[in-house]
Amino acid sequence: MVRTRFAPSPTGYLHIGGVRTALFNWLFTRRHGGQFILRIDDTDQQRHVEEALRPILDGLRWLGVEWDEGPDVGGPYAPYYQSQRLEFYQKAVQRLLEVGAAYRDYARPEEIQAEREAAQREKRPFVYSRRWMAETAEDARRFESQGRQAVVRLKMPREGTLVIDDLIRGRVEFDWSQEQDHVIQRADGTCLYHLASVVDDYEFRITHVIRAEEHLSNTPRQVFIAQALGYPLPQYAHLPFVAEPGSRVKLSKRKLDKYLKNKEFAERVEHGRRIAARLGLATELEVFNPVVVDFYRQVGYLPEAIVNYLALLGWSLDDKTEMFTREELIRHFSLEGVNKAPASFDPQKLWAFQDRYMRAVPMEKKIELVLPYLEKVGWVSAPASAAVRQKVAQILQAAGDRIKTAGDILDYGYFFTPDDRLEYEPGAIEKRLRAPGVADRLRRFAQQLAQVEPFEPAMLERMMHDFVMAEGIKLGDIIHAVRAAVTGTTVGLGMFDALAILGRESCLARIERALQYAV
RNA sequence: GGCCCCGUCGUCUAGCCCGGUCAGGACACAGGCCUUUCAAGCCUGUAACACGGGUUCAAAUCCCGUCGGGGUCGCCA
Secondary structure, eight states: EEEEEEEEOOOSSSSSHHHHHHHHHHHHEEEHHEEEEOBBOOOOOOSSHHHHHHHHHHHHHHHOOOOOTTTTTTTTTTTOOOOHHHHHHHHHHHHHHHTTTTEEEEEOOOHHHHHHHHHHTTTTTOOOOOOEEEOOOHHHHHHHOOOOOOEEEOOOOOEEEEEETTTTTTTEEEEGOOOOOOOOEEETBOHHHHHHHHHHHTTOOOOOEEEEGGGGHHHHHHHHHHHHHHHHOOOEEEEEEOOOOOSSBBBBBGHHHHHHHHHHHHHHHHHHHHHHHHHOOOOOOOOOOOOBBHHHHHHOOHHHHHHHHHHHBBBBBBOOOOOHHHHHHHOOOOOOGGSSEEEEEOOOHHHHHHHHOOOOOHHHHHHHHHHHHHHHTTHHHHHHHHHHHHHHHHHHHHHGGGOSHHHHHHHHEEEEEEEEOOOOOOHHIIIIITTTTTHHHHHHHHHHHHHHHHSSSSHHHHHHHHHHHHHHHHHHHHHHHHHHHHSSOOOSSOOOHHHHHHOOHHHHHHHHHHHHTOO
């Protein structure tokens, strides 16, 4: 039975690299019909864990990465919070002490630091002298009488090598002499990550530890702990990390301003912020950040698109298949298909997937996707009426693939604004209305518009063509002015669709109102 | 600095293990067509085996070295 885990710290947000790790664990597990466990690594935190955990759990669920055991769902090995598992760790520490794989150390932090610096000065690798290691009760008493407190350190081997067969990287060799006597328990009895992680992996019966590459160097000490405790070793698989756009450096939430120099990245951020600003959300990069999954949720990306993109970040099936349903991903995923080199996060490619997925969304679902956005900005009232839904459907239909994320519906505010409150973009006025002859032409056009029957796209188009012929002008000479007058913008969906959706009355009122800007 | 990992178009990648197709696909980019704007669509194009040595009739692929990038060396996780 395959059992894997994802072990986030409650940091308050779900990092894009973290989701990728979670996703690969999940895919691997589902592929093998196993169980995926969510464990919360909160040994360091005390308060606000719930609050800091929520965005992570919500984000995973939103993407459909469901866990079989863990917070909210429980499970046979509960609790799944490390902060609640201290007794397991302490028991393990006791055992390590008994078998001689760990020792009580009475060194003061500054004494260790001094040794470390001395080693550095002499350009030799740091190896702790074990001067304050208590081997007997006698030693312990002596150190304690000096007012010292004990931590527990691993008594690592100082010679020989360790070979790990990593499922992704293959055979990796480590020299024990490079390893330090890591602290596993503090003076106050609390335990540290490596110990906790190994104990839980055992207690939870984890068979495959699939995690990011930065843990590869940590593996020897974890293997040491596991072996000393007599645990069977899990299989290890170290994933390449997700790198910055156009670089090989690990993606980081804090370096966003640097990524913004990348044009494609900046475009996507700009798009997201436009929507967030309309929603009245905070748009500072600290909270609204494309390295964080919530960014995509708020902008209205589709979870399937993100999953598909993320799956291909470091994994591939073959030389051509790019579109995968969730089921296909599960069917085909394998660790052998995972690449070794880091993969740069490319928001533009994610965007391309979003585009493809959005096209495939049926109208009914698209309406559901978009309605919450319209409600949030107050353009439509909460339980949308049939008439509103009808109108939204018309807009979506006419907009077609122009609406790439659910939040893009907010570009079409002019369909919901009262005629006398329509806002005109300065550029629209400048470019399309303030041209000689526009006013008169618009007036004559309005007269025609008043009589079109039925007021539908095809008929409107015919009328427009007749108008152009009669005036002896080109289509472009009138249509841009009409667009500006009726929508207040210079871009948007097909003019005849827009007119039809707005209806005769609105169109006439808006043209009338726009005449004040025209010459 | 020690140790470990990695290195194919700008980006994601296929090919590498089992040497032999103009090194294939996708995103992005450029040009063109279409066009009422935008978006899309269609066509075309630019673009990579990090470098240097071997081995071989033949090397992205095997061997050695160099360089480059990254990770890790905590009483963080």
